[in-house]
Amino acid sequence: MGVDRREFLKIAGLSTLLGLGGKGALEVLSGKEAEASLQAEPQGGVRYAMVVDMRKCLERENCHDCMEACHREHNVPRMDNPRHEIKWIWTEPYEHAFPGQGHEYTEERLLGKPFVVLCNHCDNPPCVRVCPTKATFRTPEGIVMMDFHRCIGCRFCMAGCPYGSRSFNWKDPRKYIPETNSDFPTRMRGVVEKCNFCAERLVKGLPPACVAACKEGALVFGNVRDPESDVRRVLRENFTIRRKPELGTLPQVYYIV
Amino acid sequence: MLEKALVGSRKYWLWLSFLAAVIGVGVLCYLWQFFVGLGITGLGRDVSWGFYIAQFTFLVGVAASAVMLVLPYYLHHYKQFGKITILGEFLAVSSVLMCMLFIFVDMGQPLRVLNVILHPTPHSIMFWDMVVLSGYLLLNIVIGWVVLDAEHKEIPPPAWVKPLIYVSIPWAVSIHTVTAFLYAGLPGRHLWLTAIMAARFLSSAFASGPALLILLCFVVRNLTRFDPGKEPIQKLAQIVCYAMILNVFFALLEVFTAFYSQIPSHMHSLEYLFVGLEGHGRLVPFMWTAVVLAVAGIVLLIVPSTRRNEKTLAVAAAAVFAAAWIDKGMGLVVGGFVPNPFEKVVEYAPTPPELLITLGVWAVGFFVLTVLYKIAISVKEELAA
Amino acid sequence: MYDGGKIIPGLLVFLFLITSPAWYNVVTGRADYRPEPQLPSDQKECVKSTPYMKAFHMDLLNQWRDDVVRRGARVYGTVGGQTYDKSLSNTCLSCHANKAEFCDRCHNYLGVKPYCWDCHVERKEKS
Numbered sequence: 001m002g003v004d005r006r007e008f009l010k011i012a013g014l015s016t017l018l019g020l021g022g023k024g025a026l027e028v029l030s031g032k033e034a035e036a037s038l039q040a041e042p043q044g045g046v047r048y049a050m051v052v053d054m055r056k057c058l059e060r061e062n063c064h065d066c067m068e069a070c071h072r073e074h075n076v077p078r079m080d081n082p083r084h085e086i087k088w089i090w091t092e093p094y095e096h097a098f099p100g101q102g103h104e105y106t107e108e109r110l111l112g113k114p115f116v117v118l119c120n121h122c123d124n125p126p127c128v129r130v131c132p133t134k135a136t137f138r139t140p141e142g143i144v145m146m147d148f149h150r151c152i153g154c155r156f157c158m159a160g161c162p163y164g165s166r167s168f169n170w171k172d173p174r175k176y177i178p179e180t181n182s183d184f185p186t187r188m189r190g191v192v193e194k195c196n197f198c199a200e201r202l203v204k205g206l207p208p209a210c211v212a213a214c215k216e217g218a219l220v221f222g223n224v225r226d227p228e229s230d231v232r233r234v235l236r237e238n239f240t241i242r243r244k245p246e247l248g249t250l251p252q253v254y255y256i257v
Numbered sequence: 258m259l260e261k262a263l264v265g266s267r268k269y270w271l272w273l274s275f276l277a278a279v280i281g282v283g284v285l286c287y288l289w290q291f292f293v294g295l296g297i298t299g300l301g302r303d304v305s306w307g308f309y310i311a312q313f314t315f316l317v318g319v320a321a322s323a324v325m326l327v328l329p330y331y332l333h334h335y336k337q338f339g340k341i342t343i344l345g346e347f348l349a350v351s352s353v354l355m356c357m358l359f360i361f362v363d364m365g366q367p368l369r370v371l372n373v374i375l376h377p378t379p380h381s382i383m384f385w386d387m388v389v390l391s392g393y394l395l396l397n398i399v400i401g402w403v404v405l406d407a408e409h410k411e412i413p414p415p416a417w418v419k420p421l422i423y424v425s426i427p428w429a430v431s432i433h434t435v436t437a438f439l440y441a442g443l444p445g446r447h448l449w450l451t452a453i454m455a456a457r458f459l460s461s462a463f464a465s466g467p468a469l470l471i472l473l474c475f476v477v478r479n480l481t482r483f484d485p486g487k488e489p490i491q492k493l494a495q496i497v498c499y500a501m502i503l504n505v506f507f508a509l510l511e512v513f514t515a516f517y518s519q520i521p522s523h524m525h526s527l528e529y530l531f532v533g534l535e536g537h538g539r540l541v542p543f544m545w546t547a548v549v550l551a552v553a554g555i556v557l558l559i560v561p562s563t564r565r566n567e568k569t570l571a572v573a574a575a576a577v578f579a580a581a582w583i584d585k586g587m588g589l590v591v592g593g594f595v596p597n598p599f600e601k602v603v604e605y606a607p608t609p610p611e612l613l614i615t616l617g618v619w620a621v622g623f624f625v626l627t628v629l630y631k632i633a634i635s636v637k638e639e640l641a642a
Numbered sequence: 643m644y645d646g647g648k649i650i651p652g653l654l655v656f657l658f659l660i661t662s663p664a665w666y667n668v669v670t671g672r673a674d675y676r677p678e679p680q681l682p683s684d685q686k687e688c689v690k691s692t693p694y695m696k697a698f699h700m701d702l703l704n705q706w707r708d709d710v711v712r713r714g715a716r717v718y719g720t721v722g723g724q725t726y727d728k729s730l731s732n733t734c735l736s737c738h739a740n741k742a743e744f745c746d747r748c749h750n751y752l753g754v755k756p757y758c759w760d761c762h763v764e765r766k767e768k769s
Contacts, residue, residue, distance in 0.1 A: 020374060075763075083301025083603075096599040100521070126444050132383035133372040139714055147711045148761065150372055153295075153365015156383050158305040162445025164598035168305060168365065170296035172760075180763055183732060188760035189294035190365030203716050247444040 047123075047142040048197055049224035049252040050211070051234045052116050056218035058109065066116065067091075069213030070195070075186040077176035086167040088195040089118040089210055098243060110257065116219075118210075119144060119165035119195040120243060120251030127157035127166065136192070142252060143197045153190040162247050166194045224252065258402075258409060261635035262628045268480070269631065276624045283617010286610040287362055295365060297610050303597040304605035308615055309363035311590040313356045315465070315582055316622075317390070317436045318458060320352035322466020323397065324429035325496055331422050337488045340637070343408075344477070344485070345470060346401035347629040349429075352466075353394040355622035362614055382438045389432045396425045401629075409636045433458050446593045448526035451514075457507045458585075463500035465581035467493045468554075468574040473630075475571055482641070483634045487567075494570055498558035501577050505551055508584070529595045529602065530588050537595075537602045540588060547583035550576040677751040680743040687722045689733070703730060703758070730762045739765060 003011070057063075070076070070089045079085055091114030095102030098115070121144045127136055128144060135151040138144055158166045172189045180186065184200065187193050198208035206212070211219040222231035240254035290297050300307045326345035329335035361367050378384045400421050407414035434455045440446070441454035451457075471493050474485040515523035528534050530544045557563040557573035564570055596602050607615070643649060667673040688695060690702065706728035709715045718726045718733065726733045738744040741764045749756065 081296070081301075083299075083303075084296055085302050092599050096601060099600040130381050130383065130443070132378050132381040132387070133369075133376050134378050135372075137712070141714075145711065149707055149711070150369070150376065151366060152369045152372055153367075154360075154363070154383060155305045155365070156381075156439070158302075159446065159593075160443050162443075162598055164303070167302055169294065170300070171294040182763045182765050185731065185761040185763060188757070189296075192365075199714065200716070203714065244445075249444065 045225045046140075046223050047225045047252070048121065048202070048221070049142070049231055049254065050121075050197075050208075051220040051231055051238075051240060051254045051256060053216075053218045053220065053234070053238075053256045054115060055256060056216040057116060057214075058113055060216060063216075065213045065215060066210035066219060069209040070198075072179065073181055073198070073201075073209040074184055074196075075173075075177050075181055076193075077173035077186075078178055079171075079173070079176050081170075084170040086169065086173065086193065088167075088193070089116065091115060092117050098241070115255070117163070117165070117243070118253065119197075120163055120249065120253045121195075121197055123250035123252060124248055126160040126162065126247075126249060130156045130160040132156065139199070141202075143199055143202075144194075145196055145199060146191075146193055148185075148187055148191045148193070151191040153192065155192060157192055162244055162249065163251075166192050168192050258406060258632050258636065261632045265631060269627075273624065273627060276620045276627070279620035280617050280624065283614050283620065286613045287617065289610060290362070290614065291367070295363075297608060299606050299608045299611060301603065301605070303601075303603035304591055304594040306363070306590050306594070307605050308586075308607040308611055309359045311586045312615055312618070313359035313363070314436060314458075314590060315586040316352045316356045316359070317433055318462030318581070318585065319466045319469060320349045320356065320393065321429045321433040321459070321462045322470070323349035324426050325463055325467050325493075326470070327422060327429070328426050329492075332426065335492075337486065337492060341470075341474065341485045341489050343401055343405050343633045344473060344630065346397045346404075347633060348466070348470060348473065348626065349397045350394060350401065350629060351622045351626035353390055353397070353432075354625055355618055356390060357394070358618045358621060359615075362618065382435060382442060386432075386435050386439060389428065389435050393425070393428055393432050396421055396428060400425060401633075405633055405636055408640065411640070430459065433462050440589075440593065445598055447522040448589070448593045451511060453507055453510065457504065457511075460500050460503040460507055461581045461585055464497050464504050465578050465585075467500070468497045468577040468581075471497065471574040472571060472578070475567065477630065477634060481634045481638065483637045490567070490570070491565065494558055494564050494574070497574065497577055498555065498564070501551065501555050501558070501581075504581070504584075505555065525596050525600070526592045530592045534596060535602050537604050539604050539606065540591065543583050544588050547580045547588070550583075551580035554580060675751075677747040679745070679747040680740065682737045682739070682744075685722070685737040688737070689718060689721055689726065700756075706730075730758060731765060735765050 067087075067089050071078075071087075074088060076086055076088055091097075093112045094106070094110045094115050095112065097117050102111075121142060123142065125136075125138065125144050128134075128138055131137070132154065133150050133152055135147045136144060136157050137147070153168070155168055158168060169187050169189045169191055174180075174186055177186060198206070198210075201208060207221055208219075211221045220230050220234050222229035224231055224235070226232060234256070235254060238256045240256055242251045242254055245251070298307065298309075323345040326338050326342045330338040330342050361370065364370060373384055373387050400418055403418050404414045437455035437458040440449035441451065443449060471490055474490050474493075478484050512527060515527050525534060529537065530540055532538065533541050554573045554576035557569050557576070563573065591605050595604065690698075695702070706718075710728050716727050716729075718728045720726075735741070741759070748754075
């Protein structure tokens with residue numbers, strides 16, 4: 001053998017480095033079907049968006065239909081400690097959903113009223129930009145999805161989201177699920193979760209659970225690229241605002257106030 | 258040279274045993290956290306990063322500060338630092354190790370951490386943070402060990418270590434810049450969304466790191482036969498002084514921008530930290546303590562008589578270190594999350610298990626630091642004999 | 643050999659103990675045990691052949707996982723006249739309904755603890 005100990009160690013070290021970085025490098029360089037990430041192009045011209053018509057929503061008091069439907073469908077747990085709360089869709093008072101919009105002379109109709117908030121499925125999502133493993137990513141239809149298998153629980157996405165849409169599983173959620181829906185998985189401790197625009201229902205041609213549950217028809221959902229869709233029609237015919245538009249996130253949840 | 262860490266005085270072994278006990282307690286608490294979840298900490302949906310990440314942020318600064326010894330010595334041939342560059346490099350090793358451990362204990366699914374390597378994501382700053390931290394750790398271990406070994410054998414170090422040393426200089430700046438970018442690029446967190454985040458981080462680092470080094474030099478001088486010398490310590494004191502003045506200046510710049518513009522989102526986090534917001538002000542006493550310590554430290558460092566008197570210098574160094582730690586390790590991370598995106602105030606306080614895990618990680622860092630310093634000092638003591 | 647009278651027997655005892663994992667199961671008959679997962683009584687056709695599934699069901703599930711979550715490709719195809727989705731809980735468990743009598747038999751024998759079940763729900767209705 002012509003290799004002395006020093007050379008052997010050098011070869012071993014190089015091989016280890018190649019092994020560790022090799023898979024990643026191959027993935028980046030191979031040019032095969034790249035993983036879905038930031039700048040996904042609309043597939044067949046589909047981009048999902050939602051319009052929340054607060055005029056209709058505010059007509060009902062103490063209504064939680066959309067939230068209950070979503071949380072039941074997706075096995076969202078009801079944690080006992082408010083710090084550990086997990087919520088995919090919920091309400092915030094008007095002044096908190098749109099900070100800076102409320103003022104001294106806000107009309108009665110809106111003062112302190114509950115506004116439905118959820119993940120905005122932004123077109124330029126900061127959460128996707130910061131995720132170190134692409135565990136959160138944008139599908140070609142514009143949905144900001146979570147891959148719970150890959151999430152390492154670093155919570156960078158939670159810091160990155162300017163809307164507070166994301167929740168983390170601080171403990172095992174299973175004990176806290178009131179009624180398990182066996183058609184949908186639960187999550188485990190240590191991963192981040194949020195609204196997924198009911199991707200699993202959309203694939204079957206069903207509307208999101210919240211949209212289906214709203215008896216007032218306040219939630220309008222559809223393909224915003226299709227000029228004939230309900231959501232485009234509503235956007236054409238009404239003045240809509242979005243949460244924190246100045247941040248450039250291009251949120252796809254619009255509000256009629 | 259590792260065998261030099263295996264012989265030592267009674268004090269040495271007592272110290273290591275004490276650290277091992279603290280590490281043991283930390284490990285037990287961590288096992289509990291591993292199986293039950295991060296719910297045992299004081300973190301929550303609104304303040305989702307807390308003590309662990311704050312320690313990581315502070316320690317990246319301490320690690321970067323090794324460059325404050327390397328740059329003058331290797332680039333500008335400031336011979337006075339020759340004796341103590343190894344102390345700076347080994348401090349960097351121990352700090353980066355603590356950084357990585359703090360990230361590890363903060364993760365929800367730590368067993369999946371290799372996903373960052375298996376699925377590299379260049380548009381994520383956290384990916385780059387892992388790259389630069391690992392690189393810096395490797396650089397400092399290699400450089401420190403090789404140069405010390407050469408000194409031990411009384412031969413010049415091998416030629417290939419020189420380029421590594423030169424690379425470590427911008428690399429040190431990069432680790433803290435990248436860490437600052439973790440915060441400075443997030444659109445929703447207005448305390449962090451400032452262009453001078455990296456500048457603040459670096460100035461705080463170059464104040465706190467060398468301050469710790471000054472204290473470590475005093476400890477080394479008292480406990481061993483190795484004397485770093487009066488001149489290097491005085492030079493470090495000057496560096497700490499200027500860096501801390503810059504650090505405080507940058508902080509005041511933030512205050513001006515926020516309060517002269519009167520933009521609520523800029524003001525609210527600073528209000529929470531320094532006067533309280535909506536009746537919540539848990540951090541206010543800590544932040545003002547930091548202010549007092551910072552001012553006291555700067556004054557003691559500016560006045561030549563107190564700077565040259567090594568007793569008052571030690572007080573000044575401790576004050577600067579503590580002030581920087583409170584500012585970065587308590588105020589910065591938590592302050593960024595308050596108020597939350599809905600302009601509501603939800604406070605945070607670490608829980609006892611969280612604190613014990615934190616202490617455990619610090620103990621690991623000090624353990625590694627003690628062992629590495631023991632080796633370095635033993636080599637130097639042997640040479641002097 | 644100095645102290646040979648103690649060393650040789652000592653070595654023999656050591657060899658006896660250290661090789662015990664190899665011969666103990668053979669001698670007591672435990673080596674003959676094969677785990678027998680209970681196959682579903684009503685369905686005859688799985689999404690893939692039995693030898694394939696025995697060797698690669700983990701890889702298939704990993705592939706399905708990425709296909710469904712990351713690429714939105716949820717539909718597997720038709721097996722025995724019915725279209726199935728790529729789903730552990732909804733497809734695999736619709737036939738292999740009893741996890742304890744099917745999956746766990748081999749997994750427990752081999753000491754394998756896949757973490758699928760931390761999230762994916764075991765169906766309890768059929769058995």
